[in-house]
Amino acid sequence: MSVGEQYQVVIGLEVHVELATRTKAFCSCPVAFGAPPNTLVCPVCLGLPGALPVVNERAVEYAVRAGLALNCHIAATSLFARKNYFYPDLPKGYQITQYESPLASGGQIEFAAGGEQHRVGITRVHLEEDTGKLVHQPGGGSLVDFNRCGVPLLEIVSEPDIRSAEEARLYLQELRTLLLFTGISDVRMEEGSLRCDANISLRAAGGPPGTLVEVKNMNSFRSVKLALEHEAARQARLLSAGERIVRETRHWDETRGITFSSRSKEEAHDYRYFPEPDLPPLALDPGYVERVRAALPELPAARRERLQRQYGLPPYDAGVLTATPQLGDFFEGCARLHPDAKTVSNWLLGDVLRILNETRREIQDSPLTPAALSRVLGLIDAGTISGRTAKPLLEELVRAGGDPDQLAVKLGLLQISDEAALQATVDEVVRACPEVAADFRAGKEKALTFLVGQVMKRTAGRANPQLVNRLLRERLAGGTPGGGQGGGQGGGRS
Amino acid sequence: MDVLDLSARQLAAAIARRELRAVDAARAYLDAIAAADGEVRAYLRVTPDRALADATAVDAGIERGVAAPPLGGVPAAVKDNMCTLGVETNCGSRVLAGFVPPYESTATSRLWQAGAALLGKTNLDEFAMGSSTENSGFFKTRNPRDRGTVPGGSSGGSAAAVAAGEALLALGSDTGGSVRQPAALCGVVGMKPTYGRVSRWGLIAFASSLDVIGTLTRDVGDCALALGVIAGHDPRDATCAASPVPDFLAALEAGEAGAAGVRIGVPREYLGPGIEPAVRDAVTRAVGVLEAAGAGVDECSLPHTEHALAAYYIVAPAEASSNLARYDGVRFGHRAAAGGDLYDMYCWTRGEGFGPEVKRRIMLGTFALASGYYDAYYRKAQQVRALVARDFAAAFARFDVLAAPTSPTVAFPLGSRAGDPLAMYMSDALTIPANLAGIPAISVPCAADGLPVGLQLLGPAFSEALLLRVGHAYERAAGTTFSRARAAGRETPRGREGGTGR
Numbered sequence: 001m002s003v004g005e006q007y008q009v010v011i012g013l014e015v016h017v018e019l020a021t022r023t024k025a026f027c028s029c030p031v032a033f034g035a036p037p038n039t040l041v042c043p044v045c046l047g048l049p050g051a052l053p054v055v056n057e058r059a060v061e062y063a064v065r066a067g068l069a070l071n072c073h074i075a076a077t078s079l080f081a082r083k084n085y086f087y088p089d090l091p092k093g094y095q096i097t098q099y100e101s102p103l104a105s106g107g108q109i110e111f112a113a114g115g116e117q118h119r120v121g122i123t124r125v126h127l128e129e130d131t132g133k134l135v136h137q138p139g140g141g142s143l144v145d146f147n148r149c150g151v152p153l154l155e156i157v158s159e160p161d162i163r164s165a166e167e168a169r170l171y172l173q174e175l176r177t178l179l180l181f182t183g184i185s186d187v188r189m190e191e192g193s194l195r196c197d198a199n200i201s202l203r204a205a206g207g208p209p210g211t212l213v214e215v216k217n218m219n220s221f222r223s224v225k226l227a228l229e230h231e232a233a234r235q236a237r238l239l240s241a242g243e244r245i246v247r248e249t250r251h252w253d254e255t256r257g258i259t260f261s262s263r264s265k266e267e268a269h270d271y272r273y274f275p276e277p278d279l280p281p282l283a284l285d286p287g288y289v290e291r292v293r294a295a296l297p298e299l300p301a302a303r304r305e306r307l308q309r310q311y312g313l314p315p316y317d318a319g320v321l322t323a324t325p326q327l328g329d330f331f332e333g334c335a336r337l338h339p340d341a342k343t344v345s346n347w348l349l350g351d352v353l354r355i356l357n358e359t360r361r362e363i364q365d366s367p368l369t370p371a372a373l374s375r376v377l378g379l380i381d382a383g384t385i386s387g388r389t390a391k392p393l394l395e396e397l398v399r400a401g402g403d404p405d406q407l408a409v410k411l412g413l414l415q416i417s418d419e420a421a422l423q424a425t426v427d428e429v430v431r432a433c434p435e436v437a438a439d440f441r442a443g444k445e446k447a448l449t450f451l452v453g454q455v456m457k458r459t460a461g462r463a464n465p466q467l468v469n470r471l472l473r474e475r476l477a478g479g480t481p482g483g484g485q486g487g488g489q490g491g492g493r494s
Numbered sequence: 495m496d497v498l499d500l501s502a503r504q505l506a507a508a509i510a511r512r513e514l515r516a517v518d519a520a521r522a523y524l525d526a527i528a529a530a531d532g533e534v535r536a537y538l539r540v541t542p543d544r545a546l547a548d549a550t551a552v553d554a555g556i557e558r559g560v561a562a563p564p565l566g567g568v569p570a571a572v573k574d575n576m577c578t579l580g581v582e583t584n585c586g587s588r589v590l591a592g593f594v595p596p597y598e599s600t601a602t603s604r605l606w607q608a609g610a611a612l613l614g615k616t617n618l619d620e621f622a623m624g625s626s627t628e629n630s631g632f633f634k635t636r637n638p639r640d641r642g643t644v645p646g647g648s649s650g651g652s653a654a655a656v657a658a659g660e661a662l663l664a665l666g667s668d669t670g671g672s673v674r675q676p677a678a679l680c681g682v683v684g685m686k687p688t689y690g691r692v693s694r695w696g697l698i699a700f701a702s703s704l705d706v707i708g709t710l711t712r713d714v715g716d717c718a719l720a721l722g723v724i725a726g727h728d729p730r731d732a733t734c735a736a737s738p739v740p741d742f743l744a745a746l747e748a749g750e751a752g753a754a755g756v757r758i759g760v761p762r763e764y765l766g767p768g769i770e771p772a773v774r775d776a777v778t779r780a781v782g783v784l785e786a787a788g789a790g791v792d793e794c795s796l797p798h799t800e801h802a803l804a805a806y807y808i809v810a811p812a813e814a815s816s817n818l819a820r821y822d823g824v825r826f827g828h829r830a831a832a833g834g835d836l837y838d839m840y841c842w843t844r845g846e847g848f849g850p851e852v853k854r855r856i857m858l859g860t861f862a863l864a865s866g867y868y869d870a871y872y873r874k875a876q877q878v879r880a881l882v883a884r885d886f887a888a889a890f891a892r893f894d895v896l897a898a899p900t901s902p903t904v905a906f907p908l909g910s911r912a913g914d915p916l917a918m919y920m921s922d923a924l925t926i927p928a929n930l931a932g933i934p935a936i937s938v939p940c941a942a943d944g945l946p947v948g949l950q951l952l953g954p955a956f957s958e959a960l961l962l963r964v965g966h967a968y969e970r971a972a973g974t975t976f977s978r979a980r981a982a983g984r985e986t987p988r989g990r991e992g993g994t995g996r
Contacts, residue, residue, distance in 0.1 A: 043597050047820045049590065049698040050577045050599060054732050084816050084863070086840055093819020144824065272863035274872060277702035277813055279732050 007202040007239065009232045010210065011162035012123075015175060017154045017185045018130065018193040019062045025129045025152035026053030026096060033191070037135075037145035045150035047091030052278050055080075059152035060103075060282065062184035063127045064292045066154055067104025069182045069299055070122045074289045078103045078126070080276035085269060088144050089132035097128035097155075099273040103282065110301070111174040112315075120171050121159030128153050154184070160199065165228035169221050172196060177300045181325050189220055196224055201245070202235045210235070211245040215259055217252045227252035231259050303328055311341035320349050326364040333370030338377050347377060351391055355398040367401025368394075375404040388461045389413040417464040419471065422455070425463070426471045429454045440476050448472060497522040498659050498978060502568045502716040503743070505662060506609070509567040512556060516549035516567025520611050523569040527613065527660045530980075535635045536645075536655035538574050540614035541581055545569060548611035555609075565723055566609030571661035573652045574615040575622055576602050576707070577696040585698045586618045586630040589847025590827045599696020600731070601665060601707045601724040608723040613661050616651030620849045621818065622672055622700045624648050625921035628912055629851045636908070638979035639681055639946055643905035646676030646921070649710065653680040656710045659978030663720050664710040669700050670806055671900070671925025673708035674937035678900035678948025681939045682976070683717045683965070685709045686925075688955045689932035690735035692721075693728030699817040701810035702733075704929045712976035714938060714965040718742035721958060740959050752967035754788030756960075759893030763799035764924050770903045776947040777899045780940035780968060784897070787971040789964070794893060796885040801878045802927040807919060808862045808875035809930070814852075815859030821847060854915065883931040890954045895964050899924055900937040900948030924950065934958045938965045939974060 021031055027044035043051035067074050081099035107122035132149040136142045156175065162168045176187045176194060187194040196218055201210035215231055218224045230252075235245055250259040298306070300322045307318040307328065321328045331348055335341045352373065356366060376393055379385045385393065385408050396407055408414055416422055429451055430437050440447040448469070455468045497519055500508065508514040524542050531537055552567045572578060575585045577595035584590040598606075606612070619629035627635045627650025637645040638658035645654040649666025653676035656664050666673040668686035677684025685708045692707040699705060709720040719742070726739045760781060765774055785791045823829035823843030830842030848856070862871040889896060901921060911918045928935040933955055937948035949968065953961045968974075 043595075046825060048577075048595070048597075048826070049583075049585065049593070049820070050575075050595070050694075050696040051597075052695055052731050052733075054730060082816050084819060086819065086822060088822075088824045088836065091820060091825060093822060094816050270865050272816070272860065272865070272868075274812060274816070274863050274868070277733075278699075 007204055007210075007232075007236055009164055009228075010160045010201050010203055011165075011168050011228060012160035012199045013158045013162065013168060013171065014197045014199070015156045015158075015172070016195040017066075017156065017179060017187060019059055019152040019154060020183075020185050020193075021056055021058045021062065021152055023056060023058075024150035025056050025059050025127070026150055029150065031151050032147075035147055037143070037147065040147040041149070045091070046146055047093070053096060053276075055279060055282065056152060059127060060284075061292060062152070062182075063103050063125065063154055064284065064289060065182045065184055065296060066156070066179060067107065067125045068289075068293050068296055069178050070104070070107035070109060070125060070156070072104035072107030072122055072125055074104050074284060075101055076284060076286070077101065078282045078284075080127075080279045080282065081273050082276050084272040087131070088142065089134050089146075089149070091132065091146060091149060095129060095131065096276055096279070098126035100275070101281075102126035109171065109174055109178065111170065113170045118167060118170065120161045123157040123159050125154060125156050128155055160201075165225045165232060168198065168228050169225040172221055172224055174300075177323060181297055181299050181303075183297065183325075198224070198228055198231075200228055200231050200235070202232065202239060204239070210239075211247050213245065213247070214249040215252055216249060216262070219254065223252060223254055226254075226257065227259060230257060234259065297325070307331070311335055311345075313341065313345055317342075317345045317349060320353075321345065324362065324364075326362065330363050330370055330373075334374045334377075337371060337374035340377075343377060344374070347373065347390075347394075351394050352398060355395055359399060361398075366398050368398045369401075372397050372401070372404050379404060379408060383415055383417055383464055383466075384408065385413050386415050386461060386463075386465065388456075389415065412460075412462075414462065415464050416459055416462050417467055419467065422459075422463055422467060422471055425455050425458050426468065426475050429458065430472070430475055437476055448476075498526055500662075501712055501976075502565065502662050503719055506562065506564065506566050506568055506719075509552065510556065510562030514567075516552040516556075516609075516611065517546060519567050520545045520549035520569050520613075523613055523661065526658075530638070530658050530660055533636060533641060534638050534654050534658050534660065535633055536616055536638075536651045536658065536660055537571070537614045538584070538586065538617050538630075538632060538651065539582060541612050544581065545611045545613050548606065548609075552609045552611070563607070563609035564719060565605065565663075568610045569613045569662050570605055570610040571613050571616045571652055571655045571664040572602055572605075573618050573622075573649050573664070573666045575618060575667055575698040575700075576665060577698065578602055578612065578615065581612070581615065583615065583698070584631075584827075585622070586620045586632065587821075587847065587849070587852070588631045588828060589821045589844070590698075591631075593827050595696070597696065600693035600728045602696065604724050604726075605665070610663075610723075613655075616649070616655055616661075616664060618651055619648035619672075620852050621698070621814070622648040622667055622669055622705075623814070623851050623855055625671070625675055625918050626906075626908075626911065627651060627654075627676070628908065629849055631849050634908060637680055637905045639679075640905060643907055643945070644679065646679035646901070646905065648672040648676075649684075649708075650676045650680075652710045653677050653682055653684065656680070656682045656712060657979050659980070662712070663716055665724070666708050666710050667697055667700075668706050668708045668925075668929065669704045669810060670929050671922040673710060674900045674925050674935060674948065674950060675921060677710055677937045678939070678950075679905040679946060681941070681946030681979075683709075683711045683714055683939070684900075684937040684948070685711075685717050685721055685958070685961075686928060686935050687721060687725060687958055688735070688934045689929075690733050691725050691737075691934070691956065691958065693726075693731040693734045695728055695730040695734075699813075701813040702817060703813060704806075704810055706929070714936070714962055714969055715743065715746060717936065717965075718746050718962045721962075725958075735956070737956050742959055742962055745959050746962055746966050749963055751963065752787055752970065753784045753964055756784075756789045756895060756964055756967075757893045758784060758789045758791045758964075759794035759889050759896045760791060761794050761796045761799070761889065761896055761898055763796050764898035768902050768920065768923070769899060772904060772941075772944060773899045773902060773947050776941045777897070777949055779942070780949040780972065781897050783971045784964065784968055787967055789967075791897075792893070794889050794896070796882075796889060796896075796927065798878065798881045798885050799927055802882050802930055803919065803923050805875040805878035805882070806922075806926045806930060807858065808871050809879065811855040811859030812862045812872050812875075813859065815856045815863065818848075818852065818856055823847075851915070879930045882927050886927070886931045886933055886952075886954070894953065894960060895957075896952040898950045898952070900950040901925070904941075904945035904947060928952055934961055936961045936965050938968055940968070940972070
């Protein structure tokens with residue numbers, strides 16, 4: 001990055017998360033995506049005269065859960081407030097939010113990345129309602145869809161503790177994982193259930209804080225990183241040229257890779273916040289908060305640590321397995337059924353994740369079960385299939401599911417551990433490759449690898465490699481086909 | 495016996511005993527409206543079909559032997575700021591003209607469940623902002639006791655309808671006195687319950703932290719009956735209290751205690767300069783009647799009273815400026831025909847739709863909430879509000895009930911304060927403190943002759959039963975009875991036909 005040593009980048013993020021409640025924040029309309037426009041509405045979320053809001057208890061519980069997961073202080077009493085402004089997607093002419101007394105404040109997130117420990121303070125967490133959506137018509141004019149209006153949102157504001165675009169991305173990643181574990185949202189940035197705005201400024205070494213610029217319209221983790229890198233470089237360029245940074249809001253243009261100023265006539269907004277008179281102060285007694293705390297699931301940091309301790313996994317494995325709660329659950333489900341946790345982790349992080357990525361699925365969306373994966377590993381251990389033939393079996397299980405034993409037979413993947421059957425192939429290969437056989441006899445160990453490969457090729461990968469190895473050594477040592485009485489015993493069992 | 499002379503209690507009882515059919519009572523009231531409302535203009539909308547249908551349903555139930563509901567067949571009017579399913583509700587504003595709510599307010603739905611019949615929706619100052627009903631976006635209502643004067647406001651239509659015998663009871667709303675002051679000026683009983691006693695679900699908001707639905711009735715007994723029907727918890731209003739609702743009427747009918755032993759405080763700030771002599775005399779005499787009936791009376795002080803009006807005119811407009819933002823022409827009500835962009839649509843819609851008083855308050859409230867002014871105005875006003883509430887708390891440590899005039903003046907001539915908003919605002923100087931403190935208050939007619947005067951009784955939160963008991967004791971001791979305003983021209987509310995004022 002061209003910002004160099006001259007300036008320190010100072011970033012704070014404002015994240016909005018859609019809560020996965022069944023109903024809206026202040027009425028009982030269902031929360032759902034993709035319904036026909038204006039079918040999930042009622043007098044309350046349409047702002048009809050005389051309608052009144054009532055707080056969704058589940059939304060409050062989710063907000064408390066998030067606050068606790070972010071190590072925040074939960075306010076015994078918080079206040080709802082009205083944020084007043086005119087816009088067609090805001091039917092009441094104000095948004096119910098929290099202003100002076102948020103539900104949670106003073107928290108922090110800690111995480112390790114790139115060998116460094118990071119700590120980002122959480123200024124506040126509060127509950128508010130989403131707006132509707134404007135649908136601009138190609139021929140001019142706009143339509144409003146109020147289905148989203150009143151969906152509960154959590155606003156999570158970080159301290160300006162973030163020092164680079166990459167750290168911003170890591171913070172967001174960690175926040176997303178944390179929220180996934182609390183189960184309060186599906187936090188999909190691409191679907192808008194997680195949205196992020198940033199405040200970014202540059203500070204000359206030892207100098208006063210720089211002028212804040214707000215960056216909006218970043219729709220993926222990648223675009224957060226790109227937008228902030230771009231914006232830091234832009235500000236550095238201006239400052240180095242002796243110019244002034246303007247306090248403004250800028251939009252990220254993903255296709256052009258730039259931020260642009262989005263000042264409009266509404267810029268000088270005065271939201272005239274005041275306490276929402278339709279809702280009494282939100283009082284949470286300590287017993288309630290403690291009950292929510294006690295019901296919190298294990299959070300990512302704790303699980304990462306436990307996976308290392310309990311299963312002896314390296315930090316990398318523990319980190320990947322903690323990306324979603326389901327992945328870790330899956331791992332633990334397998335590890336209970338299979339004696340070697342590291343082998344489970346290797347297969348899960350290797351082939352299973354690869355196949356999931358190829359099919360664009362999460363582990364919970366696949367028919368593969370922990371029992372099936374551990375059975376596959378058991379089949380490998382038993383020599384019934386080889387590590388190589390396990391791959392097509394896993395492909396099938398991840399995509400379509402099924403019984404591993406039956407599938408292995410059906411797909412013709414069973415390992416050949418029958419000595420008599422393999423002896424013939426070994427003889428063929430030795431006959432077909434006299435030079436290589438001679439090399440081995442002359443002491444070239446590597447030549448054997450080639451010969452094993454040839455046997456595997458002729459058996460479509462199904463031959464038991466250990467057995468092939470032994471048979472080849474016996475054959476090349478001058479033994480007769482079928483020789484070595486005890487050989488069959490060791491055959492498939494290792 | 496004239497059906498129109500029966501109280502709500504008597505009428506419901508007669509219908510329950512099958513001495514009278516609800517549908518005939520409804521017809522009698524519709525006829526009374528037809529006869530008088532051309533001049534009084536209490537109603538924005540009369541709903542004869544609905545009234546007859548409601549009444550027919552009550553009659554049918556009684557035919558079938560179903561127990562008669564408490565308001566079975568009582569013809570009622572509703573201030574037009576309460577949503578009525580399928581019946582236009584425009585809040586006296588052109589911005590909401592033609593708005594037909596797809597849902598029913600809680601208070602009115604409880605009326606219908608109790609067997610009341612909807613006669614129609616009554617006139618009001620636009621969005622309940624005013625003290626004379628002259629700010630209606632449609633027409634002015636006249637005081638049936640003296641048709642050259644205002645009925646008070648903002649529930650002027652409801653008060654006038656009850657006073658004129660065009661409705662047997664009516665609902666109003668009271669944000670700064672809008673039930674009590676028109677009740678006083680029209681010579682009927684007006685109750686503003688404790689904030690949270692009656693659900694606000696479906697009440698079109700003016701100032702949410704002050705708005706309370708109340709009743710306008712002929713006497714205190716009917717008030718107890720109606721309040722018992724509409725009061726009580728509602729899960730759709732987060733500010734509605736869970737506190738249980740006593741049987742107000744049964745308590746009145748059973749209790750012979752009357753005013754005996756009740757400690758009554760008379761706040762000196764409520765009888766100071768600016769109170770018309772006729773009002774001061776009538777209220778002083780009324781307090782004397784209660785004292786003679788066994789109440790202990792002493793003077794007291796509510797020292798922050800003089801600041802209440804100013805605090806109210808910050809808090810109420812501030813909330814109103816936000817509550818009225820939804821009238822933007824996007825989803826319902828008026829939308830300006832003028833072209834242009836979104837901003838133009840907002841400006842023209844609101845410019846055309848709102849009347850001058852509403853615009854004045856939206857601007858007042860917008861300024862009061864503006865950043866940089868918030869602490870000096872809104873926050874300060876909330877502090878004053880707390881002090882006003884503290885005054886009451888201190889007074890209620892010594893007294894059970896406070897007695898005062900409801901309005902500083904009797905009904906004033908139509909148009910006499912129209913150009914002077916401050917003079918108009920003073921009309922509510924004695925009613926506003928109860929709204930700021932959230933406490934209940936009732937206005938009971940107390941003039942011996944001349945234009946009506948209201949005796950205001952104020953009590954601690956959820957003391958409605960006590961206020962009804964004292965109000966009822968006053969009615970009995972003073973021998974007042976309700977009489978309908980009938981002839982055109984000036985008329986006294988009581989005493990002439992039905993007994994003496996004292």
